[in-house]
Amino acid sequence: MAASGDIEALIEMMARLPGLGPRSARRAVLHLIRKRARLLQPLAEQMAAVAATARECINCGNIGTAELCEICTDSRRASGQICVVEEVADLWAMERAGVFKGRYHVLGGTLSALDAVGPEDLRIPRLIDRLGEEAVSEVILALNATVDGQTTAHYLADEIGARAEVTSLAQGVPVGGELDYLDDGTISAALKARKKV
Amino acid sequence: MAASGDIEALIEMMARLPGLGPRSARRAVLHLIRKRARLLQPLAEQMAAVAATARECINCGNIGTAELCEICTDSRRASGQICVVEEVADLWAMERAGVFKGRYHVLGGTLSALDAVGPEDLRIPRLIDRLGEEAVSEVILALNATVDGQTTAHYLADEIGARAEVTSLAQGVPVGGELDYLDDGTISAALKARKKV
Numbered sequence: 010m011a012a013s014g015d016i017e018a019l020i021e022m023m024a025r026l027p028g029l030g031p032r033s034a035r036r037a038v039l040h041l042i043r044k045r046a047r048l049l050q051p052l053a054e055q056m057a058a059v060a061a062t063a064r065e066c067i068n069c070g071n072i073g074t075a076e077l078c079e080i081c082t083d084s085r086r087a088s089g090q091i092c093v094v095e096e097v098a099d100l101w102a103m104e105r106a107g108v109f110k111g112r113y114h115v116l117g118g119t120l121s122a123l124d125a126v127g128p129e130d131l132r133i134p135r136l137i138d139r140l141g142e143e144a145v146s147e148v149i150l151a152l153n154a155t156v157d158g159q160t161t162a163h164y165l166a167d168e169i170g171a172r173a174e175v176t177s178l179a180q181g182v183p184v185g186g187e188l189d190y191l192d193d194g195t196i197s198a199a200l201k202a203r204k205k206v
Numbered sequence: 207m208a209a210s211g212d213i214e215a216l217i218e219m220m221a222r223l224p225g226l227g228p229r230s231a232r233r234a235v236l237h238l239i240r241k242r243a244r245l246l247q248p249l250a251e252q253m254a255a256v257a258a259t260a261r262e263c264i265n266c267g268n269i270g271t272a273e274l275c276e277i278c279t280d281s282r283r284a285s286g287q288i289c290v291v292e293e294v295a296d297l298w299a300m301e302r303a304g305v306f307k308g309r310y311h312v313l314g315g316t317l318s319a320l321d322a323v324g325p326e327d328l329r330i331p332r333l334i335d336r337l338g339e340e341a342v343s344e345v346i347l348a349l350n351a352t353v354d355g356q357t358t359a360h361y362l363a364d365e366i367g368a369r370a371e372v373t374s375l376a377q378g379v380p381v382g383g384e385l386d387y388l389d390d391g392t393i394s395a396a397l398k399a400r401k402k403v
Contacts (some may be wrong), residue, residue, distance in 0.1 A: 013271045015259060019252045025245070026234040033225035039295055040224050041253070042260045042269055048222070049260075053253035055216045056238070060246040062212060063239045072239055074210045098236055 016042070068139070070115030070132050072097050086112050089146040093136065093165065095119055095153060103151060111149075114139065119157035120164055128164070136165075140172045150177040213239070265336070267312030267329050269294050283309050286343040288336065290362065292316055292350060300348060308346075311336065316354035317361055325361070333362075337369045347374040 016038065024034035041049040065071070066078035073079055080086055090111030094100050100113050116131045128134065139145065148169055152158035166175045181199035182191065191199075213235065221231035238246040262268070263275035270276055277283055287308030291297050297310050313328045325331065336342065345366055349355035363372045378396035379388065388396075 013269075013276060015252070015256050015271060016269065019249075019256050022245075022249050022252055027237050028230035028234055029225060035295065035298065037223040037225055038256075039269070039293075042256065045257045045260060048219075049253055049257040052216075052219050053250050053257055055212070055219055056246055056250035056253065059212050059216050059235075059239065060242045060250055063242060063246075072210075072213065072236070074212060079210060096236075098232065101232065 092149045119161040289346045316358040
């Protein structure tokens with residue numbers, strides 16, 4: 010390679026990011042070097058800052074910069090509702106929608122017999138503890154509509170059902186979705202859950 | 207957003223990289239934070255190192271860590287051949303092919319009447335200087351087969367033709383290419399440049 014060792018090492022590190030391969034990593038690094046004062050230097054500093062401060066909230070598993078995340082410390086969000094999601098990315102997606110005003114609980118994955126992931130490997134014991142500590146009236150399961158996600162939802166409903174009301178996101182036709190492009194399972198779920206107009 | 211200001215700022219910076227958008231930047235940053243000790247911290251350090259040391263070779267425009275790049279300082283590459291490319295990425299592509307053993311000259315773009323890019327805006331004056339300074343017998347034009355690339359090639363051939371032999375990469379059927387999927391221009395160029403078997 011014509012690039013020097015340092016640059017080559019940077020390209021290899023960037024190529025390991027999800028969404029980037031060797032070719033796009035090279036393009037990104039060249040772009041960064043071309044604008045090194047305005048882009049590469051600030052990005053390096055920002056990464057170092059996040060690497061030093063980012064941590065998981067000990068209560069809900071969200072990522073923040075303190076022991077408790079901004080949502081767990083915000084008393085306006087003590088609505089008695091906990092929304093259970095698989096990953097932090099799902100929490101961010103819920104927040105972008107901007108309709109949920111309660112708190113979250115990030116499991117950190119799903120139960121999986123195949124990968125030998127049991128309740129103790131996820132943040133499930135902590136969720137059960139929270140039901141006792143916080144005044145929780147409703148647990149909303151916002152897990153992915155995959156086999157593992159639904160298995161986990163059933164398990165949680167069994168475990169928690171006696172202590173709080175357990176609900177889950179509605180399944181149906183996505184907004185803007187066309188019937189012709191939907192799978193049979195979604196159409197069948199939407200039909201079963203049909204509502205009076 | 208649920209992410210703290212620092213993390214949000216990092217996502218915004220990453221989203222500006224070519225090949226990454228807001229969604230993939232979020233995924234990349236979450237991935238980095240999850241592996242912050244093994245990935246984010248080293249990446250921040252590597253970026254800072256490159257930001258501090260990367261610079262353009264004053265002779266050919268390649269990116270390296272010294273005033274003269276590794277190719278310009280390598281006496282084994284004083285073959286009397288200079289390969290002219292548009293961007294550093296093209297130089298890297300040539301080096302990956304591993305067949306050219308001479309030196310390079312990175313123009314930094316192409317002439318463009320539309321964008322008001324003239325010879326003085328590119329590294330063309332320096333190329334002409336090099337013809338006098340180094341014992342150059344052949345200038346190989348490895349410019350993109352675009353309108354601007356070919357315009358630049360014609361301009362360079364006119365300027366340099368009297369001082370050194372000017373050649374350009376062959377046009378034809380790419381290796382592994384299927385005639386049925388090639389455009390008419392390529393087929394026509396390949397037919398014109400046909401060779402005895």
